[in-house]
Amino acid sequence: xxxxxxxxxxxxxxxxxxxxxxxxxxxxxxxxxxxxxxxxxxxxxxxxxxxxxxxxxxxxxxxxxxxxxxxxxxxxxxxxxxxxxxxxxxxxxxxxxxxxxxxxxxxxxxxxxxxxxxxxxxxxxxxxxxxxxxxxxxxxxxxxxxxxxxxxxxxxxxxxxxxxxxxxxxxxxxxxxxxxxxxxxxxxxxxxxxxxxxxxxxxxxxxxxxxxxxxxxxxxxxxxxxxxxxxxxxxxxxxxxxxxxxxxxxxxxxxxxxxxxxxxxxxxxxxxxxxxxxxxxxxxxxxxxxxxxxxxxxxxxxxxxxxxxxxxxxxxxxxxxxxxxxxxxxxxxxxxxxxxxxxxxxxxxxxxxxxxxxxxxxxxxxxxxxxxxxxxxxxxxxxxxxxxxxxxxxxxxxxxxxxxxxxxxxxxxxxxxxxxxxxxxxxxxxxxxxxxxxxxxxxxxxxxxxxxxxxxxxxxxxxxxxxxxxxxxxxxxxxxxxxxxxxxxxx
Ligand code: TRP
Numbered sequence: 483x484x485x486x487x488x489x490x491x492x493x494x495x496x497x498x499x500x501x502x503x504x505x506x507x508x509x510x511x512x513x514x515x516x517x518x519x520x521x522x523x524x525x526x527x528x529x530x531x532x533x534x535x536x537x538x539x540x541x542x543x544x545x546x547x548x549x550x551x552x553x554x555x556x557x558x559x560x561x562x563x564x565x566x567x568x569x570x571x572x573x574x575x576x577x578x579x580x581x582x583x584x585x586x587x588x589x590x591x592x593x594x595x596x597x598x599x600x601x602x603x604x605x606x607x608x609x610x611x612x613x614x615x616x617x618x619x620x621x622x623x624x625x626x627x628x629x630x631x632x633x634x635x636x637x638x639x640x641x642x643x644x645x646x647x648x649x650x651x652x653x654x655x656x657x658x659x660x661x662x663x664x665x666x667x668x669x670x671x672x673x674x675x676x677x678x679x680x681x682x683x684x685x686x687x688x689x690x691x692x693x694x695x696x697x698x699x700x701x702x703x704x705x706x707x708x709x710x711x712x713x714x715x716x717x718x719x720x721x722x723x724x725x726x727x728x729x730x731x732x733x734x735x736x737x738x739x740x741x742x743x744x745x746x747x748x749x750x751x752x753x754x755x756x757x758x759x760x761x762x763x764x765x766x767x768x769x770x771x772x773x774x775x776x777x778x779x780x781x782x783x784x785x786x787x788x789x790x791x792x793x794x795x796x797x798x799x800x801x802x803x804x805x806x807x808x809x810x811x812x813x814x815x816x817x818x819x820x821x822x823x824x825x826x827x828x829x830x831x832x833x834x835x836x837x838x839x840x841x842x843x844x845x846x847x848x849x850x851x852x853x854x855x856x857x858x859x860x861x862x863x864x865x866x867x868x869x870x871x872x873x874x875x876x877x878x879x880x881x882x883x884x885x886x887x888x889x890x891x892x893x894x895x896x897x898x899x900x901x902x903x904x905x906x907x908x909x910x911x912x913x914x915x916x917x918x919x920x921x922x923x924x925x926x927x928x929x930x931x932x933x934x935x936x937x938x939x940x941x942x943x944x945x946x947x948x949x950x951x952x953x954x955x956x957x958x959x960x961x962x963x964x965x966x967x968x969x970x971x972x973x
Contacts (some may be wrong), residue, residue, distance in 0.1 A: 488651040489729050494657040496728060497740055499817070500659040501826075503720050504745040505665070506714040506814030507587055511782040511809055513749040514756040516705045518775030522688040522757060523617065524696040526750075533746055535921060537710045539913040540878055541721065541738040542906065543885050546898050548725025549734055554824045556718030558726075560879075562889045568964030572877040573719035574825045575956040578666050579869055580718075581818040582850035583862045588815055589636035589719070589854070590615055591807040593845035594849045599799040607788040610946065611780060618859050623945045625856035632854045639815070640847040646816040647823070648839060651727060659812040668806040669751050672799070676758030679793065685761025688771050689753055707925050708870045714745055715814070717877035720821040735902040756786060763789035779863070819843065824902070834916055860945055868949030871929045873956055879922040886915035 490496040517525045518545055551558040556570030597603070603610035612618045613886065615632065619625040646657045676682050696702045721741075725734075763785075764771040777785045790799045819842060827837040849852055856930050883889060891911045899905045937946060 488727055490651065490727050491655060493732070493737070495511050495651075495658075496732075497737060498658040498662045498723065499654055499813075500721060500724050500737070500741045501744055502813030503724070503817030504713060504741060504814075505662070505748045505810055506713075507584065507591075507807065507811045508709070508814075509745070509749040510669075510756075510810060511587070511779075512751040512784075513709060513713065514753050515777070515779055515781040516709055517689065517753050518756075518760075518781055519778060519865045520705055520774075521690050521693060521696050521902045522703045524693045525702055525706060526690070527692070527697070528703045529692065529709065529746075532703075532710040533742065533912065535717065536683075536707060536918050537714050537742050537746075537869075539910050539918060540716050540737060540881065541714060541742050542898065542910065543727040543881065544716065544721040545728075545734045545738050546894060547707065548722035549621065549728050549732060550894075550897060552726045554726065554821075554828050555722040556825060557828055558722055559677050559884060562884060565964050566888065567967075568960035568962075569877070569880045570719060570882065572873070572956060572960045573717050573722075574822060575960065576869065576873050576877060577720070577818045577821045578846070578872070579865065579952055579956065580813065581822065583848050583853045583865060584588070584811070584815055584818065585639050585850045586632070586636055586853040586858065586862065587809065587847070588811045589632055591804055591811060592635045592639060593631065594783065594787070595801065595808055598804050599797055600799055601787070601791060601796055603787055604791045604796070607784045607791075608780070611783045612859075615783070615785045616859055617856055618853065619856035621862050622858050623942060626852075627856040629854050629856070629858075633851065636850055636854055637847070638848075639812075640843055642812060643816040643819050644839065644843045646812065647820050648836065651931045654816070657816075657874055658813050658872045659852060661809045665806040665810045666748060666751075668802050668809075669755055672755045672806070673751060673758070673804060675793070675799065676755050676762070679758065679762035681765035684765065685757035685759065685771060686754055687968075688761065688775070689757040701932070703870065704925050705927055707921065708875055711874045712870050712879055714742060715817070717874050717881060718818070718821055719825070720817050723821050723824045724817075731901060733902045733904070734898050735904040735906055739904070756781070757819040759786065759789045759793075765790055765794050794884065819846070822846070833932070845910060860941065861948055864938065864941060864945055864949035868953045873953045875922055875926055876927070877956070879919060879926065880920070882914050882918040886919065887913070892913065914961035932972050 490499070547555070547558045551561050553561070555573045556567050560567040561568040612620070617629040617632070619627070619628070647654055677686060715721060760774045761772055764774055774785055775781070775869060786803070787800055790796050790803065822842045823835065825840045827835050827840060830838065852858065885894070891914060895906060895908070895911055937943065
């Protein structure tokens with residue numbers, strides 16, 4: 483039976499699934515390294531602005547779309563106007579691009595979890611990450627040597643993702659009842675440990691004390707906006723698909739607010755965990771916390787394990803941390819897989835859901851092999867950069883324009899208010915029509931300007947083409963689909 487006709491057993495099950503998708507590696511790994519890179523609290527202000535300005539209105543939009551049309555994102559946009567189906571397709575393509583590398587990061591977490599009981603990285607954290615786990619060939623941008631332990635870890639992850647969703651909504655509800663609360667409980671345990679460490683509070687101050695010195699740095703705003711889109715799983719169609727299984731009487735606004743705020747609360751707690759522990763490490767090593775925090779994507783896999791190794795019981799703390807990362811990531815990964823599978827079920831009704839699920843799992847698993855090679859980290863880095871800064875931001879921009887200018891937004895607002903306790907005012911319409919598009923256009927222009935003036939991370943153009951090519955291809959395919967593909971009606 484297709485997932486489509488099922489209904490969530492309760493509001494709790496729906497919120498858990500939405501949160502399961504939203505709360506993921508983005509909240510711990512991505513959020514903390516971006517916050518560190520952009521000066522801790524200096525990042526927090528743009529992040530909160532992005533949350534209110536963009537995340538809240540767009541989440542309401544996506545939930546409403548799914549709830550009203552009871553279908554996946556392509557068909558939902560197509561119901562507004564046939565030409566808009568490409569906007570929905572962009573979301574599906576983003577899932578298809580992100581899932582393979584997301585699965586590989588889950589694979590890293592699994593390997594770290596496996597090693598955490600004897601923490602072999604102590605004293606050589608950086609080497610352990612780059613050589614033992616990644617088998618990275620430094621400076622070799624097209625080295626396709628295989629890394630068998632990582633491939634095995636990633637293969638296990640794919641099997642788990644497949645099993646999680648192969649049983650439909652009932653299975654998903656069961657899995658998320660563990661994978662949503664467990665990491666949050668672990669984060670609280672780590673938080674208590676962090677803030678009770680000597681100088682742990684210095685890290686907390688670094689993270690929370692208001693600082694506006696970077697307010698004119700556009701890079702901070704760009705990172706904050708693309709982070710909000712990534713972390714709340716906006717633009718992918720996942721939230722639309724999940725909301726399509728809601729019962730008729732569902733409070734869209736309340737559900738959106740709960741999802742958005744809990745998701746960001748988890749990011750902020752994770753930030754507090756990371757920075758309090760770094761505060762202790764800075765004190766122990768006699769270095770400024772800034773230098774530790776600015777370590778980039780290696781923060782969760784190099785600097786943080788190193789910090790944990792300075793605390794009593796490092797094995798237990800490392801085990802808890804990587805278990806937290808793993809459980810956070812699993813439900814996000816299978817939500818991505820489910821989004822893809824649901825789109826295929828819609829598009830190819832002749833085939834059974836189970837065969838389409840196997841097909842999408844296998845195709846994505848094969849693609850993920852690229853990210854396990856000797857140059858895997860470079861590919862991952864460029865694809866993540868271009869996809870989150872252009873494809874995701876571009877998709878959400880198009881969604882806002884489609885919804886704000888082509889759909890009858892005021893009529894949608896009445897629809898949402900008719901089923902929600904909390905009523906939304908005309909500010910919602912105004913945001914979708916003006917504020918969000920304007921903010922996103924400025925961001926996109928700035929991203930283009932800065933990527934043209936300095937190549938990302940000074941990578942060679944041949945490597946940058948991988949990320950640019952993938953994004954460009956997604957936009958071209960969607961454009962073609964919107965304007966040149968024949969009209970199809972599955973409803
Ligand atoms: N939000 C997830 C995270 O923070 C990642 C993600 C982005 C995602 N888009 C998604 C997960 C779509 C599920 C579905 O890690």
